[in-house]
Amino acid sequence: MLEDNTTCCGKETEETLIFDTKKCPICGNEGITVNRITVEHLVQDIYQSEVKKDGFRICMDENCDVVYYNPEGKEIFSKKQINVPIWFKKDADPKYACYCSKITEEQVIDVVVRQGARTVKKVNILTGAMKNSSCLTKNPLGVCCHKIIQDIIDKELAKNK
Helix, strand or coil: CCCCCECCCCCECCCCCCEEEEECCCCCCEEEECCHHHHHHHECHHHHHHCCCCCCEEECCCCCCEEEECCCCCCEEEHHHECCCCCCCCCCCCCEEECCCCEEHHHHHHHHHHHCCCCHHHHHHHHCCCCCCCHHHHCCCCCCCHHHHHHHHHHHHHHCC
16 A cells, blocks of 8 residues: 555656757747656657657647657657557646556546545555556656646546535
């Protein structure tokens, strides 16, 4: 069982993502730093040789087709070049909340609405989320899904107030 203040990666939930001043070359929005190992594991096999350096970022703009880019090099990977749907992009199907356990946003919402889950811990128990921890290589951000699941819970609870 996970403690209330830890994630599936064993880190405190207060962990924050580091925003970088480097911008997406297509939409111009700021990207978030992501580990090269994450990019290597999520790009399609034919593009893996293009993942040469550190310094990758992920474009968080839901309307932009770019997923990963490296402002230090010329590498840009679009949604079509990635092995998984990117949950925050507008046409992601399915929208995974937990990539490691393949739990969708819809499944999280269902246990919040139908079974009264109010915490990440309860969602995990009811769905099986966060049991197969390989966040660095399976989650497009390369981090634990704890915050993603918490955001879904908060959004759903706010709807029902």
